Amino acid sequence: MTVLTAFRSRARATGRRVSADTPSWLFAAPALVVYALVVLYPAVSGMVYAFTDWSGIGEDRSFVGLANFGTLLGDEQAMGSIGNTILLTVAVVAVQNGVGLLLALGVNAKLKSRGLLRVIFFAPVVVSPVMVAFLWKYLFNPDPSAGLNGLLGLEVDWLGDPSVALWSIAGMVVWQYAGYSMVIFLAGLEGVPKELYEAAMIDGAGTWQRFRYVTWPLLAPAVTINLMLSTIGGLKLFDQVFAATNGGPGYATETLSTVLYKQAFVFGKFGYSTAIALVLALFVAAVSLVQVYYLRGREVTA
Amino acid sequence: MPDLLHNARVSRGQFLRMMGGLAAAGFVTACSTRPETTASTGGGQSTTELKFIGVADQKAPMDELVAAYQKVRPTVRLTTSYAPTDQVQTSIRTQLGAGNAPDLHVVFPGSGSAMSMSEIAGAGLLADLSGQAWTRTIPEGFKPAFQAGGKTYMYSAGSSVIGAVYNKKAFEKAGIEAPPTTWSEFLAVCDKLKKAGLVPIALGAQTPWVTQLITYALVPSTVYAKDPTFDDKQLAGQASFADSGWRQAMEMYLELQKRGFFNDKPNGTTFEQQTSMVATGKAGMAIQVSAVLPDFRKAASSPDDLSMFPVPGADDAASVWIPAGVVVGLGAGAKGKNVEEAKAFVDFLGKQENINAWAKAIAAIPLTQDASSTIDAAVQSFLPFTKDRAVPFMDQRWPNAEVQPVHFAVIQELLAGDATIDDALKKMDEAYKK
The missing domain is CATH 3.40.190.10 (Periplasmic binding protein-like II)
Known part of the structure; x- marks a missing residue:
């Protein structure tokens, strides 16, 4: 940014007739070209398959129009997975950000070990999600003397009970990514001016009031980012579900991502799978746009 | 950013050229498909490289038989990799779809799976093995697992129960x-x-x-x-x-x-x-x-x-x-550059002693049996049924x-x-x- 401002002010100083906005696109061009080649082109050329019946291998394919989208509407399993996807997303977004905020407030306090604690809470984020799922499968052992059950004195069938499995996966995801939300909230907290707290204290505000009327409003940008990232992450959750339950027991933890994976690589219906992927992508884009529009509206500056 | 550029004494033009060069280099590397499957060894003799991707259960017998093949045909180097069934299914189907499948890969018997013999052979992606001697001794009841349209497309060392x-x-x-x-x-x-x-x-x-x-x-x-x-x-x-x-x-x-x-x-x-x-x-x-x-x-x-x-x-x-x-088997890709060499390896696996070795490693009943075939003691009680x-x-x-x-x-x-x-x-x- 500094480069750009410097460039603009110099352009203005030398009196060249360059509109203030034009150069920025030129600077972006190299990146845009790479982005177009590596992301846009493959994505668009892949989208074409959503309108075919390609099996994923061989040359045999024909154009089927919107038939795949019609199939999707009548596909009980895919429709059921939308419900799971939304439940999982809501749970993950609420709990992950709640826990992340509490952790951030905790390690933002003047503790001796706060550096160490920050590292510990962030550590799970850098582990591969598949590894995390495999580790948690051991913790989710239904044996009353092993894993979480042994630790907490419970007898829960974590991944085997269809009414519990989805929440077990949500718990696992929250455990892994709460540290990620924490880091973003921490960055937000660093940006809250100390003077405001001092002023609030002089006005006689207690801990809760300082949080409610100073910290919380000024954290709004961090809240926007966290909610959006965790919503996107939740809607397209795949690795953890795939590794932990593969959609089971029955279809109890099937998400849109696992359904589209199975259609492509297990059932050999690449065309249909691409159609589901397309719908998922549009859905995620729509949700995030609405979310950002709404959340941006409530952001304030100090 | 400005400081960084000044200190490094690189002009904006040089910097952009550098970045462009890097991007181009990265792009070219990413696109190259490394066509040189035939490399020269020190002795001036040329080596053919074959690639095999299989499921985890195939590792034990393949390790043994690839080492044995190395002695019989030193000019062929076979590299192998293994993964659990789900992952293998994903990666091989992607490679088959993109037209760059490995020379040899896992194939599941019969039909009924996305990596099954009839599915992949149906797409014209498996080499016909019918000319090989071992295919003539496949027991009648097992033929649907190995063959589609009367031609053999898969090798498997035997059956499990x-x-x-x-x-x-x-x-x-x-x-x-x-x-x-x-x-x-x-x-x-x-x-x-x-x-x-x-x-x-x-x-x-x-x-x-x-x-x-x-x-x-x-x-x-x-x-x-x-x-x-x-x-x-x-x-x-x-x-x-x-x-x-x-x-x-x-x-x-x-x-x-x-x-x-x-x-x-x-x-x-x-x-x-x-x-x-x-x-x-x-x-x-x-x-x-x-x-x-x-x-x-x-x-x-x-x-x-x-x-x-x-x-x-x-x-x-x-x-x-x-x-x-029939236990999970393997086939040779029809579109590879070294189809004949890949088929030769399958022919090698079809020899009775190699069928025996493979079956022994996974406690299977050998596809065909001779005096030196061994059958795991644990599955003896199944033999009267087979x-x-x-x-x-x-x-x-x-x-x-x-x-x-x-x-x-x-x-x-x-x-x-x-x-x-x-x-x-x-x-x-x-x-x-x-």
């Missing part, structure tokens, strides 16, 4: 003298194990493929013993899951659960936990495929503690049939890849009490007709 992997010490402890030969005896054995404070049958239904094994063990007796042509009738639309012995097999499956013969919470128990329960003697047995015997043996304090017996799915010992399926009272694993004749995953899911639903046998069979019939 599904039965009860049991812990001899646990059986002794419960006072069981001999393995059961009828369904009533089987239930009595489970009862004795339960009274001795053991889990009679360990079931790891959290791992999807494990769910199907009990139905597979029973269906040969409840369906195929009564009608050996059931598959053909079902393909012709004259038979269904719902109106066949499949119903009885599912009832028997759930009866085992109702009588408390499974461990608690089978849907939350994994294959690994199931294995360790039997290996350590906490459970008496597990219904499993013989190919995983090595896993059970590795987990046991003494490998000799474990053996197998056929699961008797009928009350008349003479009408007990068993499932015996001639005329054995049927291939059911999915190997299913018309599409959707029936099997539906079978996994409905078994989990049945075990959870979330579905009825009627629902389950209806869903399987629907998937079959897709």
Whole structure:
């Protein structure tokens, strides 16, 4: 940014007739070209398959129009997975950000070990999600003397009970990514001016009031980012579900991502799978746009 | 940023050229497909490089046979990689789709899976192996697993069986003298194990493929013993899951659960936990495929503690049939640059001594047998059945890849009490007709 401002002010100083906005696109061009080649082109050329019946291998394919989208509407399993996807997303977004905020407030306090604690809470984020799922499968052992059950004195069938499995996966995801939300909230907290707290204290505000009327409003940008990232992450959750339950027991933890994976690589219906992927992508884009529009509206500056 | 640029004494132009160069270099590297499969060795002799991708179960026999092949044909270098079935399925199908499949890769027998012989051969992506000598000795009953349209497209070293992997010490402890030969005896054995404070049958239904094994063990007796042509009738639309012995097999499956013969919470128990329960003697047995015997043996304090017996799915010992399926095999890609060399390796695997070696490594029954063939002691009790009272694993004749995953899911639903046998069979019939 500094480069750009410097460039603009110099352009203005030398009196060249360059509109203030034009150069920025030129600077972006190299990146845009790479982005177009590596992301846009493959994505668009892949989208074409959503309108075919390609099996994923061989040359045999024909154009089927919107038939795949019609199939999707009548596909009980895919429709059921939308419900799971939304439940999982809501749970993950609420709990992950709640826990992340509490952790951030905790390690933002003047503790001796706060550096160490920050590292510990962030550590799970850098582990591969598949590894995390495999580790948690051991913790989710239904044996009353092993894993979480042994630790907490419970007898829960974590991944085997269809009414519990989805929440077990949500718990696992929250455990892994709460540290990620924490880091973003921490960055937000660093940006809250100390003077405001001092002023609030002089006005006689207690801990809760300082949080409610100073910290919380000024954290709004961090809240926007966290909610959006965790919503996107939740809607397209795949690795953890795939590794932990593969959609089971029955279809109890099937998400849109696992359904589209199975259609492509297990059932050999690449065309249909691409159609589901397309719908998922549009859905995620729509949700995030609405979310950002709404959340941006409530952001304030100090 | 400005400081950085100034300190480095690089002009903006130089910087951009540098970045452009880097991007171009990266792009070119990413696009190059490394066509040089034939590299020169120090001696001036040229080496052909072949690539094989397989499933984890194939590692032990392949390691042994690739090393042996290296001695026979030093000019061919075969590199191998292995992964669990799901991952392999994903990566090989992607490579097949993109037209850069490995020279040799895993192929599943028959039809009924996205990586099955008939599916991939149907897309014209498997080399025809029919000219090779070993293909002429494939036993008649196994041909549908290896062949499509009369041509052989897959190599497999033999067959494995599904039965009860049991812990001899646990059986002794419960006072069981001999393995059961009828369904009533089987239930009595489970009862004795339960009274001795053991889990009679360990079931790891959290791992999807494990769910199907009990139905597979029973269906040969409840369906195929009564009608050996059931598959053909079902393909012709004259038979269904719902109106066949499949119903009885599912009832028997759930009866085992109702009588408390499974461990608690089978849907939350994994294959690994199931294995360790039997290996350590906490459970008496597990219904499993013989190919995983090595896993059970590795987990046991003494490998000799474990053996197998056929699961008797009928009350008349003479009408007990068993499932015996061709083990996962491999094929040569039809579009590779070194198809002939790849086929030559398959031909090598087809030699009797190599069939024997492969079968031995995975406790399978060799495809063809000679004096030097060995058959694992644990599967000896299955041999009287293999001639005329054995049927291939059911999915190997299913018309599409959707029936099997539906079978996994409905078994989990049945075990959870979330579905009825009627629902389950209806869903399987629907998937079959897709």
